[in-house]
Amino acid sequence: MSIIITDSGFFSNYQDAKVSPNHPGPSVDLKSDFDPKDITQELLQARCIRIELPSFADGRAFTLAILLRSHGYTGHLRAVxxxxxxxxxMVRRSGFDDVEISEELAIRQPKKQWQDRADWRRHDYQGRLREQTL
Amino acid sequence: MKLNQFLKVITANNLRSGLVTYMTDNYEWVSNLGDAAVITDADLAKAGLAFAESQSDVVVGAYLSDVKQDELGLTAIHFRDKFRSQGPANVTNGKQGI
Amino acid sequence: MTTLGGAAGFEVIVGGGLGRTPMIGKTLREFLPAADLLPYVEAIVSVYNLLGRRDNKYKARIKITVHENGIEEIRARVEARYARLKTLFKGADQQLLQQIEAHFKAPEFICEKAPEFDAFKEESPGFCSWVDTNITAHKAEGYAIVSISLKKHGDTPGDATAAQMRVMSELAKKFSHDELRISHEQNVILPHVHRSDLPTVYRALRTANLATANIGLISDIIACPGMDYCALATARSIPIAQQIATRFAKLELEHDVGLLKLKISGCINACGHHHVGHIGILGLERAGVESYQITLGGDAGAEAQLGTRAGPGFGAKDIVPAIERLVLGYIELRADADETFLQSYQRLGAAPFKALLYPKEK
Amino acid sequence: MYHYSSFDQDFVNTRVEQFRAQVARRLDGSLTEDEFKPFRLMNGLYLQLHAYMLRVAIPYGTLNSRQMTQLAMISERWDKGYGHFTTRQNIQFNWPKLEDVPNILEALAEVEMHAIQTSGNTIRNITTDHFSGAAADEIADPRPIAELLRQWSTDHPEFQFLPRKFKIAVTGSAAAAPSPALMTLVCG
Known part of the structure; x- marks a missing residue:
């Protein structure tokens, strides 16, 4: 059993994103060593893309999420x-919609610790630098 | 340099202060190498290290350090462990003079 | 297009670095317009994040990534990523840069001829040699850049006591438009001092043991903390620096020897930058004891040069006498008093210097 | 001398409180040492041979007198009365205690200083010539660019867990720049 974490908190029986017209493709799981050259039109149709972080210290998934969004992916993107x-x-700012962790890991990281960072748009140096005006 | 005798101590850094610390016979932690438990048996050393590693709220980075016993008392064999037991050479207030 | 107060843009160099496999950087782009700085740097780091090795931390730095993939492959990926990123920056970054530049307006310099303080020079010969070594030309007429040496003979290179920090703070407030800098060589700098204030600054520094006149000399040693403090070190650095500095102070030869960058690292991570020292010392462990290898001919200047190993390492008791033989020998070998150690080495090559270090093998 | 905007100050104050919570979670056992270590390093705190070591950022090596006085106070109050200035234009305190570090970071924030990203596998303190803005042969002062890069690299969501540390230097002096009209940007 895993826990889905969003801006509004913990969900253990979260319904995955419903099939929507412009995302007819099936859900796809990617590893962190995925090569961006393999971003195809078909992949960009996926209903949901789940990118796996083998270790919290492996930051490749953040670049992969940014690249998928930059190639126009608008489906559901989950860090797992x-x-x-x-x-x-950093997960939300990189373009992920939510996070999926094991129940066991969630025990050591109660909801409050995630909620403390749910206001992820504040203190965003990079977002500020990309605006039209300061 | 073959050790004729198996002599080790268990050392680590204190989690809160970061200072060098050594395990005693009754599984407590002291800052002086001279007060450390001298372990002469490999299995005991392994068990002691496992216990030290289980105390992650007290110490960090526990490991076994080779020592020798002579008229000077207990001294570390590797020069790195000797420096660890003495403190930096350039600070006059000596070994971890807090 | 915004210009950076005179510069039109950047040359971008990537993959340089010292450490266990030192490398000179390669030019990724000859010219990058000033306004495209952020998207381009973001592209470099983004490419590195995916391409850099995560299986071996000793091969993970970008200099290895560039070395293993080749600068062309890196350039192709960076330029592709940059093309997409460029469109995301719509101007706020350039506005912020202008706001930031306002914070760095030069202070109002009082530019009038400064006295030559001849009277003071007679009274204090120490002041003369201090002006020779610790003062650098300033762009405003009548001003000077003061380098405060944290390398008093026998002290720990780069250390300052709380009391010394307060003295430097006071001097900055009174005489340097409230500004200090930290140098790349573990010293502190008062960047804007009017020349007429130099005697007062010198006297204040002297009372705080901060007036050592040895900037750029052999006792102005860069030394990493080494095994006295660092968990990664394989040998100590600080005691070696202290002994070399006190030895040459006794010999009273420093000023005669002149410019000589001596740098000490306590392991191959090279935080003491020994590779680019005219004389570099690398502390390693050999057969259970500390052993110090000497490298020669390194240069951190514009034409960056990596030093080459002179031969087998010296024990902790032999390294200082070896350095002494090397430097005294240089004085004999140099063409004239103005030829620096590095220039002599470049002129004569390694052989005569190796012979000084390893006399038995001559 | 760059002075923090309210945005900068809010960011640094928030970051201090985040680290205070991370230290508490390490002490109560909810974070293991392996999990705590990257966050400790990203806030400048190493565990060295004899003790912890806090590396404080001095962006492009520039300080004012109030900041230098605060560093003196910190060295007396939480260390042994001395600091070590490094070759990458930072200052290191050699004997801080883990539980005191959040308060030290708070004292640094009071004078617009921090220890963010002076360690860890992220983009480190941007360095420039130490004679910037003063040297006779300088074509342009690179420090505004270094400050822009500092803000751009602070807490960058994509670059907190890189393969290894990433260092950027900007030089403006004619001596280093190959052609007079360019600054040099070095990434290593």
Missing amino acids: GYILADQYT
């Missing part, structure tokens, strides 16, 4: 695996 509450802000 060994993720710590302290990473929730």
